[in-house]
Amino acid sequence: MKLIIQIPCYNEAETLEVTLNDLPKHIDGVDEIEYLIINDGSADNTVEVARKWGVQHVVDFKCNRGLAKGFQAGLDECLRQGADIIVNTDADNQYCGDDIETLIRPILDGKADIVIGERPIDQTEHFSPLKKKLQHLGSWVVRKASQTDIPDAPSGFRAYSRDAALRININNEYTYTLETIVQAGRNKMAITSVPIRTNPELRKSRLFNSMFGYIKKSVFTIIRAYIMYRPLDFFGKLGVIPFLVGIILGVRFLIFRAMGNGGGHVQSLLLAVALIIIGFLIWVIGIQADLIAANRKLLEDIRYETKKHSYSKKENEE
Numbered sequence: 120m121k122l123i124i125q126i127p128c129y130n131e132a133e134t135l136e137v138t139l140n141d142l143p144k145h146i147d148g149v150d151e152i153e154y155l156i157i158n159d160g161s162a163d164n165t166v167e168v169a170r171k172w173g174v175q176h177v178v179d180f181k182c183n184r185g186l187a188k189g190f191q192a193g194l195d196e197c198l199r200q201g202a203d204i205i206v207n208t209d210a211d212n213q214y215c216g217d218d219i220e221t222l223i224r225p226i227l228d229g230k231a232d233i234v235i236g237e238r239p240i241d242q243t244e245h246f247s248p249l250k251k252k253l254q255h256l257g258s259w260v261v262r263k264a265s266q267t268d269i270p271d272a273p274s275g276f277r278a279y280s281r282d283a284a285l286r287i288n289i290n291n292e293y294t295y296t297l298e299t300i301v302q303a304g305r306n307k308m309a310i311t312s313v314p315i316r317t318n319p320e321l322r323k324s325r326l327f328n329s330m331f332g333y334i335k336k337s338v339f340t341i342i343r344a345y346i347m348y349r350p351l352d353f354f355g356k357l358g359v360i361p362f363l364v365g366i367i368l369g370v371r372f373l374i375f376r377a378m379g380n381g382g383g384h385v386q387s388l389l390l391a392v393a394l395i396i397i398g399f400l401i402w403v404i405g406i407q408a409d410l411i412a413a414n415r416k417l418l419e420d421i422r423y424e425t426k427k428h429s430y431s432k433k434e435n436e437e
Contacts, residue, residue: 121151122223123176123202125193127186128156131210132163138208139172141216141318148227149204155197156210157189176200190295194284198430205279214238214276215316222278225311232283232308235269235300236276236315243317257337261297264345265304269312272300273337276315283308285426288419291343293336298344305348350412354405362398365391 124142128135135156144152155176156169160183169177178192190207197205204223208214214236225231240246240254254273261272273296279287286306289295303310346353368391375384 301344350408358401365394
């Protein structure tokens with residue numbers, strides 16, 4: 120059983136060694152533990168710090184490509200190196216390294232394929248009250264969109280079995296955290312969460328420049344993932360709004376007409392017809408999007424089989 124711990128890095132020379140020193144060197148049930156960093160276009164000596172410490176694998180980007188791209192590239196390299204379990208953690212030592220054993224235990228026990236670390240958000244001192252509420256709200260929205268029960272969707276402390284990592288496909292360029300949960304729920308992957316601890320803050324988050332920017336990007340990511348993986352559900356609910364309003368206006372016109380006053384409400388009738396047509400067209404778009412999603416699922420299955428063959432452990436051992 121081989122575990123690879125991957126760490127996305129962008130100018131992390133000052134904190135990376137602290138993070139690496141905190142990682143486990145032995146876990147019961149795991150034969151090998153290796154380490155990988157994704158150097159996302161760092162301008163400092165992040166790679167040199169990692170090499171000096173003893174990190175075995177480096178994915179090196181010449182320019183900054185973002186967290187989502189780095190995460191996917193890290194997964195692919197871990198699979199290429201024969202990982203049975205992949206753990207993703209942050210380079211700022213936000214998460215407690217000793218909790219990696221807790222994180223991967225459901226995978227080792229065969230109870231899950233994806234495990235998300237649940238942070239003690241309400242007890243985290245460097246989170247403002249507004250950020251705590253937004254974290255809870257965002258996680259609730261993701262739970263509804265993905266039909267999962269993950270309490271801390273934005274957490275970057277997570278573990279993947281080899282099979283789950285083969286199935287993951289990141290389509291947005293902002294972050295992997297939200298989309299992968301929606302994807303896992305849609306594909307009926309075994310996903311769960313475990314409580315974890317966090318360390319004191321070493322630096323400010325670099326994922327967003329402002330709270331408004333974080334909210335805007337997160338909302339867009341959730342909606343986009345929801346539309347991609349549950350298009351019929353999304354457009355079906357969206358189309359109900361104009362359709363019902365159109366029906367109400369139509370009934371209203373008929374009532375006025377029955378009372379002999381229909382001539383002054385022709386505009387309501389025209390609006391009712393327009394809204395009913397709009398609702399119907401939205402449903403048609405939903406059906407078309409659902410057919411596209413079905414084709415995407417077939418392509419994902421083909422990609423899964425291709426990656427499974429390309430990253431086969433037998434070939435790695437040879």
